[in-house]
Amino acid sequence: MTDQSRPQGNDAPQVPQRKIPRVEQAAILLMTLGEADAAEVLRHMGPKEVQRVGVAMAQMKDISKDDVTYVLNQFVDAVGGQTGLGVGNDDYIRAMLTQALGDDKAASLIDRILIGGNTTGLDTLKWMEPRAVADIIRYEHPQIQAIVISYLDPDQAAEILATLGEKVRLDVMMRVASLETIQPQALQELNDILEKQFSGGSAAQTSRIGGVKRAADIMNFMDRSIEGGLLDSIKDVDPDMATNIEDLMFVFDNLKDIEDRGIQALLREVSSEVLVVALKGADDSVQEKIFSNMSKRAAELLQDDLEAKGPVRVSEVEAAQKDIITIARRMAEAGEITLGGAGEEMM
Structure with missing residues (x-):
């Protein structure tokens, strides 16, 4: 989708009064396509993308005709100059992805995009509920658990770890932080076992997995009560590892x-409702950073909303801040923004 401030031409509707997050724009667009076409689009998305768009669909209420028209015009404007260029050119797509992402990362995307979406046994776990994955790996050796946890997205991994016992959680997280590479054959054997269980597709492509950065990413998505206790336990066993993890964590x-x-x-990308709740528990320096990057009128309205909001439960503030952190990390991974401070390596 293009930026909402971009002019849409003489026939386009005015920019909507409310800000439409891009994920909601995607949800509106899919809902206008019909079930069959929307399902075909969703088939090419990853589990987290499907989940985010699905939640947006479920939460949408009172979508006006102007909103729908605006989103459709945004989409037409975005793809209007691309029609026919490179369509069906698998060689071009393969070369572009490899150049942009490198051989290993591009390989799994190429398989998914060009071959038709087959997933490996390990990839199948990404589509499952965290508690279901926890049940599958609960009685496996901690090293196997660590490999699986390292392979999954950090937020899903954090939810899985939360269901495990405290001692198991500590053991697994320390193994994740210590894990840098794994022999391709060992990863392939684990993948084959899971493929037999799930009737999955092709082989895993990469042998680099885990590490302190991965441990920090997972810790970012844990509830603060679990995160604090786990970090303290790691400090007791290996203070240097705990310091390295803490240095790489990105917090609000x-x-x-x-x-x-x-x-x-x-x-x-952040709704005003989530932003107000998140800022209720934020330091003055963070609030000032937000206010200074808004128009004067928008900043005044946000300050009025903060004052009118009243007391908010700590759990609600933490949940809102975690939502914003998740969006920030997703945008950083997509190259749309660069995270500063902890959690970001120098380029």
Whole structure:
């Protein structure tokens, strides 16, 4: 989707009064396609993308005709100049992805995009509920658990770890932090076992997995009560590892270290309701960073909303801040923003 401030031509509707997050724009577009076409589009998305769009669909209420028209015009404007260029050119797509992502990362995407979406046994776990994955690996050796946890998306991995016992959680997380590479044959054997169980597809492509950064990513998605206790336990066993993990974690206060353009891009993706709740528990420096990257009128309205909001439960503030952190990390992984402070390596 193109930026909402971009002119849409003489026949386009005015920019909607409310800000439409991009995930909601995607949901509106899919709902206008009909079930069959929407399902075909969703088939090419990853589990987290499907989940985010699905939640947006379920939460949509009172979508106006102007909103729908605006989203459709945004889409037509975005793809209007692309019609016919490179369509069906598998060689071009393969070369482009490999150049952009490297051989290993591109391989799994190429298989999914060009071959028809077959997933490996390990990839199948990404589509499952965290508790179901936990039940599958609960009685496996901790090293196997660590490999699986390292392979999954950090937020899903954090939910799985939360269901495990405290001692098991500590053992697995320390193994994740210590894990840098794994022999391809060992990863393939694990993948084959899971494929037999799930009737999956092709072989795993990469042997690099885990590490301190991965451990930090997973810790970012844990509830603060679990995260704090686990970090303290790691400190008791290996203080240096705990320090390295802590240094790489990205928390809500680190938003103040993001450059202004990045904050502005992030704010376009965050709903005002979530932002108000998240800022109720934020430091003055973070609030000032947010206010300074809004128009004067928008900043005044946000401050009025904060004052009118009243007391908010700590759990609600933490959940809202975690939502914003998740969006920030997704945008950073997509190259749309650069995270500052902890959690980001220097380029």
